[in-house]
Amino acid sequence: MGWAIALHGGAGDIPRSLPPELRLPREAGLRHCLDVGIAALKAHKHPLDVVELVVRELENHPHFNAGKGSVLTCSGTVEMEASIMDGKSKRCGAVSGLSTVVNAVSLARLVMEKTPHIYLGFHGAEAFAREQGVETADPSYFITPENIVRLKQAQEANRVQIDYTQPIQKEPNDAAAAGARIPNGDSQIGTVGCVAVDGEGNLASATSTGGLVNKMAGRIGDSPIIGAGTYANHICAVSATGKGEAMIRGTVARDVAAVMEFKGLSLKEAAAYVIDQVPPGNAGLVAVSSTGEIATVYNTAGMFRASASEDGYSEISIWDSPINFM
Amino acid sequence: MGGWGIAVHGGAGVDPNLPKERQEEAKRLLTRCLDIGISALRSNLSAIDVVELVVRQLETDPLFNSGRGSALTENGTVEMEASIMDGPKRRCGAVSGLSTVKNPVSLARLVMDKSPHSYLAFLGAEEFAKKQGVELVDNEYFITEDNVGMLKLAKEANSILFDYRIPTIGTCGAGAAAMDNPLQMNGLPISVYAPETVGCVVVDKEGRCAAATSTGGLMNKMTGRIGDSPLIGSGTYACELCGVSCTGEGEAIIRSTLAREVAAVMEYKGLRLHEAVDFVIKNRLDEGKAGVIAVSKNGEVACGFNTTGMFRGCATEDGFMEVGVW
Numbered sequence: 252m253g254w255a256i257a258l259h260g261g262a263g264d265i266p267r268s269l270p271p272e273l274r275l276p277r278e279a280g281l282r283h284c285l286d287v288g289i290a291a292l293k294a295h296k297h298p299l300d301v302v303e304l305v306v307r308e309l310e311n312h313p314h315f316n317a318g319k320g321s322v323l324t325c326s327g328t329v330e331m332e333a334s335i336m337d338g339k340s341k342r343c344g345a346v347s348g349l350s351t352v353v354n355a356v357s358l359a360r361l362v363m364e365k366t367p368h369i370y371l372g373f374h375g376a377e378a379f380a381r382e383q384g385v386e387t388a389d390p391s392y393f394i395t396p397e398n399i400v401r402l403k404q405a406q407e408a409n410r411v412q413i414d415y416t417q418p419i420q421k422e423p424n425d426a427a428a429a430g431a432r433i434p435n436g437d438s439q440i441g442t443v444g445c446v447a448v449d450g451e452g453n454l455a456s457a458t459s460t461g462g463l464v465n466k467m468a469g470r471i472g473d474s475p476i477i478g479a480g481t482y483a484n485h486i487c488a489v490s491a492t493g494k495g496e497a498m499i500r501g502t503v504a505r506d507v508a509a510v511m512e513f514k515g516l517s518l519k520e521a522a523a524y525v526i527d528q529v530p531p532g533n534a535g536l537v538a539v540s541s542t543g544e545i546a547t548v549y550n551t552a553g554m555f556r557a558s559a560s561e562d563g564y565s566e567i568s569i570w571d572s573p574i575n576f577m
Numbered sequence: 578m579g580g581w582g583i584a585v586h587g588g589a590g591v592d593p594n595l596p597k598e599r600q601e602e603a604k605r606l607l608t609r610c611l612d613i614g615i616s617a618l619r620s621n622l623s624a625i626d627v628v629e630l631v632v633r634q635l636e637t638d639p640l641f642n643s644g645r646g647s648a649l650t651e652n653g654t655v656e657m658e659a660s661i662m663d664g665p666k667r668r669c670g671a672v673s674g675l676s677t678v679k680n681p682v683s684l685a686r687l688v689m690d691k692s693p694h695s696y697l698a699f700l701g702a703e704e705f706a707k708k709q710g711v712e713l714v715d716n717e718y719f720i721t722e723d724n725v726g727m728l729k730l731a732k733e734a735n736s737i738l739f740d741y742r743i744p745t746i747g748t749c750g751a752g753a754a755a756m757d758n759p760l761q762m763n764g765l766p767i768s769v770y771a772p773e774t775v776g777c778v779v780v781d782k783e784g785r786c787a788a789a790t791s792t793g794g795l796m797n798k799m800t801g802r803i804g805d806s807p808l809i810g811s812g813t814y815a816c817e818l819c820g821v822s823c824t825g826e827g828e829a830i831i832r833s834t835l836a837r838e839v840a841a842v843m844e845y846k847g848l849r850l851h852e853a854v855d856f857v858i859k860n861r862l863d864e865g866k867a868g869v870i871a872v873s874k875n876g877e878v879a880c881g882f883n884t885t886g887m888f889r890g891c892a893t894e895d896g897f898m899e900v901g902v903w
Contacts, residue, residue: 341832341863347803348699368795368802369831373674373699375801469701470694471673478810478834496695500667502810502837509838513845 253561254292254449255543258284258305260315260555261441262492262535265569267552273314274569277555280312281567285557288447292561298447298455298488299337299360306333306356306457309443313395315555317443318354320395321461323402324468329393331355331461332475334370335363338454338483338541345475348373351387352380356459359475361385370475398464405465441555442474444481444490444537450561452541456481456488456504463495473498478505486511486541487518493534493551501529507538522546579784580876580894581618585610585631585777587641587888589825589868591902600902602640607890607900610634614779615892624779624787624820625663625686632659632682632789635775639721641888643775644680647719647793649728650800655719657793658807659685660696664786664815664874671807674699679712682791685807687711696807719793731797774806776813776822780872782894786820788813788836795827805830810837818843819850821871825884829865833857839871849873854881 260281288305296304310318321329333355334345344363347370352358361383362371371379380387442460458481460474472495473479482489482504489504498504503525510521518540526534526548535549537556545558552570559565585607614631622630636644636659647655659681660671670689673696678684687709688697697705706713774792790813792806804827805812814821814836821836829835838861842853850873858869858881868882870889878891890900 343832345803366799366802368799368804369828370803370808371799371801372803373801375674375799378801379799467692467694467697467701468704469697469699471671471696471698472694476696476808476810477831478808478837482834496693499695499809500662500669502814502834505810505834505837506841509841509845513841 252450252543254447255539255545255558255560256285256288256292256301256305256445256447257537257539257545257547257558258288258309258443258445258556259490259492259535259537259547260309260443262549262551262554263441264532264551265553265555267570277314278567278569280309280314281555281557284308284312285559285565285567288445289559292447292449295449298449298453299335301447302445302455302457303335303356303360305445306443306459307354309445310354310356310459315443316441316461317459319393320398321393322464323394323398324470325406325465326468327399327402328468329390329461330468331393331459332471333359333457333459334475334477334481335359335457336455336477336481336483336488338485338488341484343369343477343481345370345477346372346376347471347475348469349376349380350390351377353386353388356457358383358385359457369477372471401464442480442492444492446483446488446490446537446539448488448539448541448543452485454483454485454488454539454541456483456490458490473503478502480504482508484508487538489536489538491534491536492554493529497529497533501525501534503529503534503536507536511540518544519546522548526550581782582780582872582876582878582891582893583611583614583618583627583777584870584872584878584880584889584891585614585635586775586822586824586868586870587635588774589882589887590866590884591886591888593885603888603902604900606638606640607888610777611890611892611898611900614777618779618781621782624781624785625661627779627781628777628787628789628820629661629682629686631777632775632791633680635777636680636682636791641775642793643791645719646721646724648796648798649720649724649793651797652800653725653728654716654800655793656800657681657719657791658803659789659791660807660809660813661685661689661789662787662809662813662815662820663689664817664820667816669695669809671696671809672698672702673803673807674801675702675706676716677703677713678706679714679718682789684709684711685789695809698803724796727796774824776824776870778820778822778870778872780820780874780876784874786815786818786872786874788815788820788822790822790824810834812836814840816840817874819871819873821869823867823869824887825867825882826865829862830867833861833865835861835867835869839869843873850877851879854879857881858883
C-alpha cells in the first residue's frame with residue numbers, strides 16, 4: 252500500500268509520427284505535473300488537494316486541452332468545464348461554460364465547498380467566480396494559435412472532432428478511422444485529469460477540459476459529469492477522457508468502481524472491462540484504487556499519461572499497448 | 578412476463594399536512610398522464626416517444642415543478658432542465674438553463690436526435706431551440722403565483738427550499754405533531770405544499786425501455802445551478818435492461834449516481850427490478866432522501882423512496898394500475 256497517483260493529458264488518435272517539437276513539451280508537462288503530485292503526496296497532502304493542484308498545473312500548460320490551450324467552440328470562443336470528487340465522502344463539485352476563469356478545477360472545488368449545490372454553469376458560474384475572487388483573465392488568454400488552426404481545420408471538414416487534428420474525412424462519426432497523418436503531424440491533445448490515493452486509502456479525482464473542437468456553444472461533455480468523466484468512492488478514483496458523448500452514455504467513471512464492487516474485478520480488470528464497452532477510438536481513463544493499484548487504459552491510439560506510486564514505480568507514456576500493467 | 582409498463586412521478590417528499598384537495602389534484606394529474614401514456618402504448622408508440630409525450634404533459638400542467646410551475650431561482654426567474662434516454666442504444670439528450678423553451682424534455686430529445694452532442698445548456702441550448710423551431714414563450718409563462726409566494730418564504734428563511742419535505746418526527750399523530758413541531762427541511766419550516774420534479778419511465782411491447790426527467794430545480798437556487806435531473810446516470814438512465822427516473826435531494830442522487838445504480842446492480846449483481854430499486858434506496862443514499870421509478874425490459878414496474886411519500890403512478894399491460902402519494 253502507500254500512495255499512488257495517475258494523471259492524463261488526453262486520449263485520442265495521437266500519431267506516432269508526432270514531431271519532437273510537439274511531443275517533448277507535452278512529455279515535459281506530464282513529468283512536471285507528476286513531480287508536483289508526488290511532492291504533494293510525500294508532504295501528506297490530502298488526495299483532494301493533490302488532484303486539484305495537479306489539474307491546475309495541467310490547465311495552466313498551454314499544450315493540453317484545458318484552461319489555457321483549451322480547444323475552441325464553433326464560434327471561436329472557449330468554454331471550459333471541470334469536476335472534482337472526494338472518494339470517502341463522495342462530495343463533488345462541477346462547473347461548465349467558463350470563459351474567464353483561469354482554473355476551472357478550483358472553481359469546481361469551491362462549488363463543492365462554498366455552495367449548497369454541486370454544479371454551476373455558464374453565467375451563474377462566472378458570477379460565482381467573481382464573488383469568490385478566483386483568478387480570472389480575458390477570454391483571449393486561453394486561446395492559443397494551435398487551437399485557432401484546429402478549429403479552422405474542423406470547420407473545413409465540417410466536423411466536430413475529439414480535439415485532435417486529422418486529415419479531412421467525410422464520415423463525421425468515424426473519428427478513429429484511417430489514422431492517417433496530416434503533413435505537419437500535429438499532436439492530439441485532450442481533456443486533463445488526475446486521480447490520487449494516500450496511505451490511508453483516501454481517494455480523489457478531478458477532470459478538466461475545453462471540450463471538443465468546433466463544439467456547439469453550450470455543449471457540455473463528460474468531464475463535469477459525475478459518473479461519466481469523474482468518479483471517486485471508497486474503492487477507487489477515476490478520471491476519463493475521449494469522446495464525451497460516449498462516456499456519458501457509458502457512465503464510464505462510475506462503472507469502473509461498480510464493476511470492482513459487484514463483479515469483484517481488480518482495478519486493472521475493471522478499467523479494461525469498462526473501456527472495452529466503449530466503441531474503439533473513443534475513450535481512455537486513469538484510475539487508482541484504495542489499495543494503491545494504478546490502471547491506465549485506452550482504446551485510442553494513445554493517451555498522454557503519467558503515474559507513480561510510493562514503492563518507487565513511475566511512468567510517463569503516450570503510446571504502448573492498450574492495457575498498461577505495472 | 579413481458580408486455581408494456583409505465584410509471585410516472587411528480588416528485589418525492591410530500592408534506593404530510595398537504596391538504597386533501599391538493600393530493601387529489603395531484604392524483605388526477607398523474608392518472609391523466611398515465612392514461613395518455615397507456616393510450617400511446619396501445620397505439621404501438623415506442624417507449625422513447627411515450628416518455629417524451631407524458632413528460633410534456635407534466636411540464637405543461639402547472640401543478641408540478643417542471644415547465645410551467647417550475648421552482649424559481651434566487652432572481653425570481655425560471656431555469657429549466659431535462660434529460661431523456663433511449664435504452665436500446667443508450668442514446669441520450671439533456672438540456673439545462675432553459676428560460677423560454679416551453680417543453681424542455683422535447684428539446685432534450687432534439688439534442689439526442691438532431692445534434693452531434695448529448696447535452697446543451699443555457700444560451701447555446703436556447704440558440705439550438707430557435708434553430709430547431711421549437712415552441713418558445715416568455716419566461717413569465719412558467720412563473721406561477723404559488724411559486725412567487727414560495728420564493729418569498731424561502732428568502733425569508735434564507736435557505737434553499739428543496740423540492741420535497743420530510744418530517745423530523747415519528748409516525749404517531751403526524752398531523753398534530755406537525756402543528757407543534759413544524760416540519761423542517763434544511764432548517765426551513767414547511768407549511769405549504771412545494772412543487773416537485775417530474776419523470777416517466779416506459780417499457781414498450783418490444784421490451785424497449787426509456788426514461789425522461791424534467792424540472793425547474795430548487796426553489797431559490799443560485800442562477801446557473803444544475804441539479805441531478807439533466808445528468809445521465811444520476812436523474813435519468815435507460816439501457817437494455819431498464820429505464821429509471823429519480824427525484825429528491827439532488828446532491829444525494831448525484832453522489833450515488835442513483836439511476837445508473839439501479840441498472841448496475843441488475844446488470845452486475847443479477848438483481849431483479851424490485852430488488853434493485855429496494856437495494857439502492859436502502860443502501861446507496863446514506864443520509865440522502867430520494868425516490869425512484871423504474872421499468873424493466875420484462876414489463877415490470879417498480880417504485881421506491883425513503884422520503885415521506887412520492888407522487889407516482891404506474892400501470893402494466895396486464896391491467897394493473899395504481900396512483901399514490903404515500
